[in-house]
Amino acid sequence: MSSPSTDEDDAPSxxxxxxxxxxxxxxxxxxxxALASIATAIFIGLLAVALSGYSPLLFLNNLxxxxxxxxxILARTLxxxxxxxxxxxxxxxxxxxxxxxxxxxxxxIVGGIFCTMxxxxxxxxxPTGTVGGIxxxxxxTVAAAVGGGLYGALPGVLKAYADANEIxxxxxxxxxxxxxxxxxxTNPFRAEGSTNVRTESLPENVGLPPIVxxxxxxxxxxxxxxxxxxxxVAIVMAQTRSGYDMVTSGxxxxxxxxxxxxxxxxxxxxxTFSGAVAGLASALYVxxxxxxxxxxxxxxxxxxxxxxxxxxxxxxxxxxxxxGLLFGGLNSSGSYVQTYSDVPVQLIxxxxxxxxxxxxxPELFRMAAERxxxxxxxx
Amino acid sequence: xxxxxxxRRGVQLAGLAVVVVIVLAAVAxxxxxxxxxxxxxxxxxxxxxxxxIFTPGYVARSMELAAPITLAAIGGxxxxxxxxxxxxxxxxxIFGAFxxxxxxxxxxxxxxxxxxxxxxxxxxLTTGLTVxxxxxxxxxxxxxxxxxxxxWFIGLGLVPFTAAIIWDSRNSPRMPGVGRVTVPGASExxxxxxxxxxxxxxxxxxxxxxxxxxxxxxxxxxxxxxxAAGDNPEALDTAGIDVNRVRYATVIFSGALAGxxxxxxxxxxxxxxxxxxTMVDGRGWLGIVAYLFGNYNPIGAAAAALLFxxxxxxxxxxxxxxxxxxxxxxxxxxxVVVIVVLTGWGKTQVPSSVGDPYESxx
Numbered sequence: 001m002s003s004p005s006t007d008e009d010d011a012p013s014x015x016x017x018x019x020x021x022x023x024x025x026x027x028x029x030x031x032x033x034a035l036a037s038i039a040t041a042i043f044i045g046l047l048a049v050a051l052s053g054y055s056p057l058l059f060l061n062n063l064x065x066x067x068x069x070x071x072x073i074l075a076r077t078l079x080x081x082x083x084x085x086x087x088x089x090x091x092x093x094x095x096x097x098x099x100x101x102x103x104x105x106x107x108x109i110v111g112g113i114f115c116t117m118x119x120x121x122x123x124x125x126x127p128t129g130t131v132g133g134i135x136x137x138x139x140x141t142v143a144a145a146v147g148g149g150l151y152g153a154l155p156g157v158l159k160a161y162a163d164a165n166e167i168x169x170x171x172x173x174x175x176x177x178x179x180x181x182x183x184x185x186t187n188p189f190r191a192e193g194s195t196n197v198r199t200e201s202l203p204e205n206v207g208l209p210p211i212v213x214x215x216x217x218x219x220x221x222x223x224x225x226x227x228x229x230x231x232x233v234a235i236v237m238a239q240t241r242s243g244y245d246m247v248t249s250g251x252x253x254x255x256x257x258x259x260x261x262x263x264x265x266x267x268x269x270x271x272t273f274s275g276a277v278a279g280l281a282s283a284l285y286v287x288x289x290x291x292x293x294x295x296x297x298x299x300x301x302x303x304x305x306x307x308x309x310x311x312x313x314x315x316x317x318x319x320x321x322x323x324g325l326l327f328g329g330l331n332s333s334g335s336y337v338q339t340y341s342d343v344p345v346q347l348i349x350x351x352x353x354x355x356x357x358x359x360x361x362p363e364l365f366r367m368a369a370e371r372x373x374x375x376x377x378x379x
Numbered sequence: 380x381x382x383x384x385x386x387r388r389g390v391q392l393a394g395l396a397v398v399v400v401i402v403l404a405a406v407a408x409x410x411x412x413x414x415x416x417x418x419x420x421x422x423x424x425x426x427x428x429x430x431x432i433f434t435p436g437y438v439a440r441s442m443e444l445a446a447p448i449t450l451a452a453i454g455g456x457x458x459x460x461x462x463x464x465x466x467x468x469x470x471x472x473i474f475g476a477f478x479x480x481x482x483x484x485x486x487x488x489x490x491x492x493x494x495x496x497x498x499x500x501x502x503x504l505t506t507g508l509t510v511x512x513x514x515x516x517x518x519x520x521x522x523x524x525x526x527x528x529x530x531w532f533i534g535l536g537l538v539p540f541t542a543a544i545i546w547d548s549r550n551s552p553r554m555p556g557v558g559r560v561t562v563p564g565a566s567e568x569x570x571x572x573x574x575x576x577x578x579x580x581x582x583x584x585x586x587x588x589x590x591x592x593x594x595x596x597x598x599x600x601x602x603x604x605x606x607a608a609g610d611n612p613e614a615l616d617t618a619g620i621d622v623n624r625v626r627y628a629t630v631i632f633s634g635a636l637a638g639x640x641x642x643x644x645x646x647x648x649x650x651x652x653x654x655x656x657t658m659v660d661g662r663g664w665l666g667i668v669a670y671l672f673g674n675y676n677p678i679g680a681a682a683a684a685l686l687f688x689x690x691x692x693x694x695x696x697x698x699x700x701x702x703x704x705x706x707x708x709x710x711x712x713x714x715v716v717v718i719v720v721l722t723g724w725g726k727t728q729v730p731s732s733v734g735d736p737y738e739s740x741x
Contacts, residue, residue, distance in 0.1 A: 052541075052544045162722040165721060168668055171664055173718070175656075176711050176715065179714075183707045183708055187705075307528060347537070350536030353530070353532030353534070356528060358529075360515075361515050361526060
């Protein structure tokens with residue numbers, strides 16, 4: 001380890017290997033590993049429920065009823081799913097390019113406060129009707145992408161030009177985003193006379209129409225926008241020059257450099273793109289669901305769970321859709337469990353962690369499958 | 380390691396030494412009342428503020444806060460030296476703090492003896508968990524970074540879950556600490572007495588671990604095996620040493636020390652906190668940065684951890700001096716320091732085979 005220039009290949013090479021291993025696997029094998037990870041994690045969760053003296057069958061029932069049990073619950077599941085899908089895509093962009101963006105949570109929070117405040121500050125300048133509302137939403141969406149993008153670009157620049165490990169810097173930046181935005185929301189940006197820690201509410205004309213589901217916090221338009229974003233990202237990654245540069249840098253860093261890719265610039269571009277998408281997730285969160293910005297420490301850890309979502313999907317933007325739906329269901333049932341059962345809801349976060357550990361070790365299931373006489377022709 | 384590698388390392392260690400000397404000089408000047416009558420009034424005011432900040436109590440408390448970070452850092456350093464990036468330190472610390480709290484609680488939570496039992500049980504249980512982690516990483520070649528993150532998430536989920544089942548709340552009731560060991564007479568020595576001879580025994584233990592791990596790593600045959608497992612595993616294999624066995628040992632050791640770090644954190648606090656990021660609150664991550672900053676040297680890592688402990692303690696100190704700053708924003712100082720440190724010191728001597736599973740040719 002003498003030449004400094006090889007240092008930066010260390011981190012990508014591990015993602016690269018994981019992704020490579022998952023890519024070598026057939027689609028069926030990949031699906032098998034994802035399903036086996038989830039099933040084993042849920043089984044361990046049920047075991048924990050049983051050990052703590054509750055009924056695992058009741059808990060399993062709560063998981064299912066709590067994710068698809070009624071129209072209202074289904075709307076909640078889909079709402080959560082859109083957040084997981086968009087943040088999952090943000091993670092997938094970075095992981096595919098061999099950059100470990102663990103900072104999606106921070107980029108989400110910064111994007112969200114940019115979105116909220118830009119709408120609140122622009123609102124007096126625009127007319128109050130639908131046209132003004134659309135204008136405000138556009139302003140908020142752009143601001144969210146800019147905020148998230150800049151907050152993603154920062155660790156990108158630090159990695160590219162100062163060789164600072166992006167895993168650590170993005171995690172630190174998550175802590176900093178939570179702290180600073182929490183201070184902002186508690187002090188200068190706090191709604192006047194509000195007992196809760198939150199900003200002023202967005203104007204009436206900002207929000208997505210509640211069509212199909214009559215739920216004020218969810219709109220089918222949000223799902224359509226999510227799907228459109230996934231399509232755009234998939235096309236950018238597969239069809240454009242910069243997308244191609246990102247993906248090659250992820251799989252074959254040295255080859256990318258030899259073919260003329262500016263490795264440092266690609267890292268910054270990737271992180272900016274990834275952060276901007278995380279910001280868009282937050283725009284959806286603020287405009288469709290929350291209607292203001294709340295204490296960031298109490299926002300669900302979409303950005304962290306998104307890592308599991310992306311890994312389950314083998315970092316494929318389209319594969320993020322089913323993985324995001326699964327996480328939407330899990331979290332929706334979390335709200336249900338919290339209300340209708342005594343089992344502490346943190347168990348669901350634990351199950352997510354176990355899924356991540358299993359996804360990290362595809363070899364485990366491959367060996368188990370070989371032993372059981374399934375497949376095993378990959379040796 | 381090449382010549383430039385040695386040079387770089389020399390520069391970094393020298394830089395670290397300069398920082399430490401400046402801090403110590405400042406402390407000594409303040410403590411022993413080096414005559415200030417000759418100095419400008421402004422300087423006197425500045426020194427007065429410094430003296431009020433760097434009280435013996437402040438330094439002693441900073442060492443208490445630094446101890447858990449130091450222990451995690453040394454564990455992580457050993458694992459990474461041998462070629463395994465244990466990014467799960469934060470998670471193992473959460474488990475360590477919780478196991479200590481739960482064990483102390485179940486034996487009665489009556490006094491220092493129970494706190495010590497808690498620490499012992501916690502190290503055993505965390506070590507057990509790390510064995511599973513090591514098998515996953517080494518035998519099943521799990522991706523080290525992703526699996527490590529998974530451990531963190533499991534800690535953030537399952538620990539508050541179990542805490543809520545035991546205590547009906549994610550926080551524990553009040554826990555006994557281990558107290559301080561006061562050496563009669565010696566503790567009366569001005570300044571140093573409070574820091575050295577009226578100190579938590581766990582700080583002494585940490586100092587012993589730091590010195591011991593430095594000697595082991597740089598002065599014994601096993602230490603060279605560890606370094607070779609990370610830098611040149613093929614050579615170690617050729618010499619007839621099982622690389623993976625070395626790595627099992629270091630990864631398990633890293634988990635044990637992270638667990639001890641969590642347990643020490645608990646012993647220096649009044650109760651277990653399982654809300655939000657839990658009471659560990661990023662200290663495992665600080666541990667990783669501490670050993671990067673200390674360039675994989677246990678003593679350097681301990682110095683960096685002391686810096687983080689001091690910065691962490693600074694917020695309380697500034698508040699008692701009525702220096703107006705939001706505690707929420709001041710609390711972010713260590714994280715900002717980390718980013719600055721990584722940016723300035725990003726290039727460390729990363730062992731060349733970190734992250735790669737090793738497969739013997741035969």
